[in-house]
Amino acid sequence: MEVIKQEFTITVYTENQVGLLHRITTIFTKRKINLESLTTSESEIVGIHRFTIAVTETKEQVIKVVKQIEKQVEVLKADFYKKKEVVQQELALYKIATETLTNGIEIERIVREHNARFLTIEQEFVVIEKAGYKRETKALFDELEPYGIKEFVRSGRIAVARQQFGPGKDIEALLLASSSNI
Amino acid sequence: MASIDLQPTENKSPSHQTSITGAEAIVQALIQEGVDIAFGYPGGAIMPIYDALYDYQDRLQHVLVRHEQGAIHAAQGYSRASGKVGVCLATSGPGATNLITGIADAQIDSTPLVCITGQVPSHLLGSDAFQETDVIGISIPVTKWNYQVTKAEEIPLAISKAFFIARSGRPGPVLIDITKDAQFQLLDFVYKRCTSIRSYREEPTIEMDQIKAAAKAINEAKRPYVVFGQGIILAEAEQEFKAFVEQSNLPAAWTILGLSAIETSHPLNVGMLGMHGNYGPNLLTNECDVLIAVGMRFDDRVTGDLDKYAKQAKVIHLEIDPAEINKNVHAHIPVLGNAKKTLPLLTQRLQKKVRNEWLKRFAECNQLEHDKVIQEELNPTNEILTMGEVIRILNEKTGGDAIIVTDVGQHQMVACRYAEFKQSKSNITSGGLGTMGFGLPAALGAALGAPNRTVVCVVGDGGLQMTIQELATIYQTQAKVKVLLLNNEFLGMVRQWQQLFFDKRYSSTEMINPDFQLLAKGFRMPTNQVTHRDQLDQALTDFIETEGAYFLEVMVGKENNVFPMVPSGSGVAEIRLD
Numbered sequence: 184m185e186v187i188k189q190e191f192t193i194t195v196y197t198e199n200q201v202g203l204l205h206r207i208t209t210i211f212t213k214r215k216i217n218l219e220s221l222t223t224s225e226s227e228i229v230g231i232h233r234f235t236i237a238v239t240e241t242k243e244q245v246i247k248v249v250k251q252i253e254k255q256v257e258v259l260k261a262d263f264y265k266k267k268e269v270v271q272q273e274l275a276l277y278k279i280a281t282e283t284l285t286n287g288i289e290i291e292r293i294v295r296e297h298n299a300r301f302l303t304i305e306q307e308f309v310v311i312e313k314a315g316y317k318r319e320t321k322a323l324f325d326e327l328e329p330y331g332i333k334e335f336v337r338s339g340r341i342a343v344a345r346q347q348f349g350p351g352k353d354i355e356a357l358l359l360a361s362s363s364n365i
Numbered sequence: 366m367a368s369i370d371l372q373p374t375e376n377k378s379p380s381h382q383t384s385i386t387g388a389e390a391i392v393q394a395l396i397q398e399g400v401d402i403a404f405g406y407p408g409g410a411i412m413p414i415y416d417a418l419y420d421y422q423d424r425l426q427h428v429l430v431r432h433e434q435g436a437i438h439a440a441q442g443y444s445r446a447s448g449k450v451g452v453c454l455a456t457s458g459p460g461a462t463n464l465i466t467g468i469a470d471a472q473i474d475s476t477p478l479v480c481i482t483g484q485v486p487s488h489l490l491g492s493d494a495f496q497e498t499d500v501i502g503i504s505i506p507v508t509k510w511n512y513q514v515t516k517a518e519e520i521p522l523a524i525s526k527a528f529f530i531a532r533s534g535r536p537g538p539v540l541i542d543i544t545k546d547a548q549f550q551l552l553d554f555v556y557k558r559c560t561s562i563r564s565y566r567e568e569p570t571i572e573m574d575q576i577k578a579a580a581k582a583i584n585e586a587k588r589p590y591v592v593f594g595q596g597i598i599l600a601e602a603e604q605e606f607k608a609f610v611e612q613s614n615l616p617a618a619w620t621i622l623g624l625s626a627i628e629t630s631h632p633l634n635v636g637m638l639g640m641h642g643n644y645g646p647n648l649l650t651n652e653c654d655v656l657i658a659v660g661m662r663f664d665d666r667v668t669g670d671l672d673k674y675a676k677q678a679k680v681i682h683l684e685i686d687p688a689e690i691n692k693n694v695h696a697h698i699p700v701l702g703n704a705k706k707t708l709p710l711l712t713q714r715l716q717k718k719v720r721n722e723w724l725k726r727f728a729e730c731n732q733l734e735h736d737k738v739i740q741e742e743l744n745p746t747n748e749i750l751t752m753g754e755v756i757r758i759l760n761e762k763t764g765g766d767a768i769i770v771t772d773v774g775q776h777q778m779v780a781c782r783y784a785e786f787k788q789s790k791s792n793i794t795s796g797g798l799g800t801m802g803f804g805l806p807a808a809l810g811a812a813l814g815a816p817n818r819t820v821v822c823v824v825g826d827g828g829l830q831m832t833i834q835e836l837a838t839i840y841q842t843q844a845k846v847k848v849l850l851l852n853n854e855f856l857g858m859v860r861q862w863q864q865l866f867f868d869k870r871y872s873s874t875e876m877i878n879p880d881f882q883l884l885a886k887g888f889r890m891p892t893n894q895v896t897h898r899d900q901l902d903q904a905l906t907d908f909i910e911t912e913g914a915y916f917l918e919v920m921v922g923k924e925n926n927v928f929p930m931v932p933s934g935s936g937v938a939e940i941r942l943d
Contacts, residue, residue, distance in 0.1 A: 198564050202501055202511070209506045250688035256510045256530055256565045358563060 220339030271342035275320035387517030388413035408456025411483030413548035437467025442810030458496030473797030477536035509537030517550035529559035580714035590653035595622035596660015618646035624792035645730030673936025772804030772828030775857035802831030836888035885916035
């Protein structure tokens with residue numbers, strides 16, 4: 184068994200049901216596993232929601248957790264992926280004072296070099312947006328920090344599987360096969 | 366509102382009744398699910414349902430317990446004795462939270478329950494209204510499924526899903542929380558029993574490759590050994606299981622929840638697994654070459670130290686819940702599916718084998734345990750009464766036909782070790798959660814779920830006092846519960862651990878007890894007390910033969926211990942006989 188902790192992305196396809204978020208997170212808290220991030224959104228299938236969960240854990244523990252998640256009545260499918268098996272992104276927003284831009288071209292250079300962009304420029308502040316891996320959004324943070332970051336936020340990880348068909352393919356088949364009206 | 370006469374309907378012909386209240390819809394839905402008894406306690410937020418129950422007393426008996434914990438344990442006992450879904454009702458807030466221990470118990474012991482709780486009106490949700498508590502949030506970790514109903518129109522679907530989920534696949538408890546306004550609202554009532562849910566797979570698909578691999582491994586095994594649990598009882602696969610072990614002469618040991626799945630006297634039944642199980646079944650776990658687990662989940666009380674558990678064996682695991690595979694013990698050959706279907710597929714591929722040498726090993730171990738432990742426990746040579754001799758004589762009086770309900774502790778281990786069973790669903794105990802206070806209300810539920818059987822509640826003085834108020838419910842319902850109190854005036858199991866592992870520092874384990882005879886009389890029960898051996902036989906005769914409920918207290922040795930024992934953290938082969 185692998186005992187080394189590594190980065191995993193867990194995807195969960197579910198019915199859209201109040202309380203399901205709690206039901207899924209409690210599976211992690213029961214085992215004292217820290218969720219690095221959790222994102223919920225619609226999936227590619229109409230009416231089916233999707234959780235994308237980032238954890239650093241042993242593979243053995245992740246397998247057990249995924250089985251427990253998949254056991255939940257309103258979960259259609261749960262899968263896990265190693266880092267190399269997904270294409271992943273996070274989104275970061277940085278708010279800085281507008282006057283830092285007027286004092287020179289440094290900020291614009293940094294934004295350009297990091298493939299970031301200005302999301303909005305207001306009289307008092309500007310918001311810079313950067314998508315990428317955590318190390319990339321962190322690198323931009325480090326460069327902007329000396330100029331004063333007034334507010335910073337980074338989204339949870341979103342990821343899609345590095346294979347032609349994601350887990351949704353199985354779910355569509357499952358839904359087709361199901362004659363239930365529930 | 367006039368009561369409506371509804372025939373139970375099949376899936377194809379849904380019943381239809383316009384404009385009844387949500388509360389009445391709940392009662393009608395319960396009746397359509399075949400419920401004829403529910404355990405509960407009324408209160409503000411569930412009053413409309415109780416009002417509706419008033420019109421259906423002829424078809425749905427409500428048992429008024431004395432504490433909601435009594436209701437949930439009674440529903441568990443009812444379910445375990447009858448094989449049906451247990452139902453309980455409670456109001457919001459404290460009523461709902463008082464159910465939680467029993468729900469957790471049912472979750473870990475896979476007992477199908479539907480719990481219905483009242484909730485404050487929907488417009489007050491989140492306002493910290495009187496008796497509001499987030500029972501959905503609280504019960505999520507201990508339910509198979511739960512759902513909050515805030516509109517009456519949701520009731521039929523919610524109840525039908527609740528019963529389907531509770532009883533199908535690996536069974537478990539379900540909670541439906543219903544706001545008071547939804548109970549008052551009118552709806553067009555159409556009830557259709559749920560038969561599938563698209564996101565929920567009841568049972569895994571059987572894979573023939575797994576069956577074939579398992580059959581091959583058993584056929585090639587020199588020392589195959591079966592360990593089995595409640596999965597056989599829940600699947601009603603008792604006959605299939607017996608055919609399986611008999612086909613290839615497989616020695617088989619039961620977990621505490623597997624007790625009574627086959628008869629005690631079956632020659633291939635080698636005894637009980639676990640911390641206080643039998644010597645051979647534990648020791649030989651580490652001598653078998655193929656370990657076949659059927660409907661059991663490798664609880665730590667069964668395995669001891671996992672690093673020293675059956676490391677030499679190829680493990681086959683027959684299991685309905687995929688999440689149990691490789692959870693604690695690695696399965697070389699998982700066999701997923703319902704045991705009622707997988708066992709016959711396996712049996713038909715098994716060669717007949719004799720295995721006299723291997724079976725002899727179990728007999729030898731049994732003899733050793735008998736000489737070192739069992740003989741003295743069942744036929745003590747000093748004057749102090751043992752729990753074991755009480756159970757031995759109880760077996761003589763019941764002939765092994767009784768349902769034995771136990772609480773938790775030393776008496777539970779002794780009863781489970783020595784009680785004899787002739788038929789399935791005869792052992793009701795709190796295994797996974799180890800809930801003290803379980804026994805008495807569970808026995809009440811069992812007596813109502815199996816009215817033609819003798820129900821004996823073996824209980825200790827500690828656990829009895831946790832739910833002793835249910836003696837009143839036993840009186841009110843006239844349930845024929847035989848309460849056998851094994852009184853050692855100690856929290857005996859904790860005291861045993863203190864003696865063995867905490868240097869005899871008996872911290873908070875001695876009980877200065879009330880007069881249980883007076884108490885039982887207060888609850889209007891026929892009572893008796895045994896303090897000397899010469900009273901025991903006659904007392905147990907009266908206990909069993911007196912019609913109806915009975916309270917018998919036996920004063921047993923204060924500092925007796927339960928052996929054998931696999932000390933906590935040790936391997937199964939390190940089992941101690943003294």
